[in-house]
Amino acid sequence: MIKEIHEQPEAFRKILSITRQSISEIAKTAWKSTPPGIFYLAGCGSSYYAAMIPAFYYQYALGLDGRAIPSSEFVWYAPGKASHSSMLIALSRSGKTSESVEAIRKAKKAKMSSVAVTSDSTSTMSKECDYNLDTGVRDEQSVVMTKTFTGSALCATLLGIEFARLRGTTAVPMHFEDELARLPADTEAVIRAVEGQSKKVAESTDATRFIYLGSGANYASCLEGALKLRETSYVASETYHTMEFRHGPFAELEKGIHVFVIVQKGRNIQEQIKILKEISATGATVVPISNDSEVLTYKDSIRMPDSIGSELAPILYMIPMQLFAYYYSVKKGRNPDEPRNLTKYVTTEITS
Numbered sequence: 325m326i327k328e329i330h331e332q333p334e335a336f337r338k339i340l341s342i343t344r345q346s347i348s349e350i351a352k353t354a355w356k357s358t359p360p361g362i363f364y365l366a367g368c369g370s371s372y373y374a375a376m377i378p379a380f381y382y383q384y385a386l387g388l389d390g391r392a393i394p395s396s397e398f399v400w401y402a403p404g405k406a407s408h409s410s411m412l413i414a415l416s417r418s419g420k421t422s423e424s425v426e427a428i429r430k431a432k433k434a435k436m437s438s439v440a441v442t443s444d445s446t447s448t449m450s451k452e453c454d455y456n457l458d459t460g461v462r463d464e465q466s467v468v469m470t471k472t473f474t475g476s477a478l479c480a481t482l483l484g485i486e487f488a489r490l491r492g493t494t495a496v497p498m499h500f501e502d503e504l505a506r507l508p509a510d511t512e513a514v515i516r517a518v519e520g521q522s523k524k525v526a527e528s529t530d531a532t533r534f535i536y537l538g539s540g541a542n543y544a545s546c547l548e549g550a551l552k553l554r555e556t557s558y559v560a561s562e563t564y565h566t567m568e569f570r571h572g573p574f575a576e577l578e579k580g581i582h583v584f585v586i587v588q589k590g591r592n593i594q595e596q597i598k599i600l601k602e603i604s605a606t607g608a609t610v611v612p613i614s615n616d617s618e619v620l621t622y623k624d625s626i627r628m629p630d631s632i633g634s635e636l637a638p639i640l641y642m643i644p645m646q647l648f649a650y651y652y653s654v655k656k657g658r659n660p661d662e663p664r665n666l667t668k669y670v671t672t673e674i675t676s
């Protein structure tokens with residue numbers, strides 16, 4: 325796991341220099357055939373959370389109708405009748421997970437086009453889909469996903485950027501490209517800056533329960549951050565949209581609960597500072613992960629580098645959560661690479 329966390333900058337470099345060319349070809353060919361109107365972004369477990377990141381971008385930055393859905397729900401409920409101009413983009417590290425394989429089959433039956441975003445181009449999904457998007461992210465030995473999580477989210481985002489350009493109705497924000505070009509270097513800077521801090525927080529906490537708060541696409545990263553911790557340490561962890569947390573779950577707060585909050589500079593800072601104060605007043609431990617000095621006043625803060633861009637935050641802010649999960653698991657004497665009861669993928673049959 326730790327090896328793969330450190331391999332993320334290189335994985336992004338490869339995706340941006342090599343995989344991106346095939347992503348562009350896939351988009352052009354698919355667009356020429358039938359321009360999709362709705363994009364279902366599906367996956368299971370970590371791959372579903374990874375799918376939520378591009379779905380957010382499609383919807384809010386790229387002017388595309390992107391809908392994240394677990395593959396199992398897609399198999400059971402979607403798509404509806406008038407689905408011929410829809411596309412399924414199914415994310416899966418293995419390309420073999422039964423629900424995601426079945427989702428591709430269901431898309432075919434519904435005459436929807438399908439893209440499989442996988443790390444194995446010989447997999448069942450890659451063979452059965454219309455467009456095989458091989459991320460090129462190889463050799464993830466660990467059962468838990470790290471570089472394949474961020475890698476597949478990045479690939480599906482790049483696919484959306486290509487579709488947005490082909491559609492031509494919403495301009496792709498300029499800073500998107502700038503930040504993509506800087507992503508590998510920004511990732512290196514983040515690892516350098518946060519590894520020691522994440523380790524220190526992991527080693528010093530005596531919390532028994534962990535809550536992750538984030539908004540926008542950071543919410544998806546928080547879901548994955550909490551899952552990483554459950555998978556590698558078997559402790560209770562949960563996730564909420566930052567402001568949603570006040571509507572009920574707040575009642576559970578007390579000493580012994582550790583609350584991570586992702587707060588990006590410039591985004592509704594005052595409201596978020598207020599919620600951090602409210603959390604802290606209950607006795608729970610607040611751990612802001614932020615690049616805003618106004619927020620970084622808590623003992624257990626994790627400071628993100630000030631230089632990084634904000635558009636690709638869900639990928640960059642994922643890193644301290646991955647590192648925290650790793651170091652916490654090691655502290656607990658677990659093996660983060662081989663969690664009990666887990667395999668790399670699940671092949672239990674599912675029928676629609």
Ligand code: AGP
Nearest residue numbers: 368369370371416417418421669
């Ligand atoms: C490994 O246990 C993952 N955390 C798990 O959620 C995995 O993402 C899921 O089982 C789907 O696997 P896939 O990406 O190979 O389809």
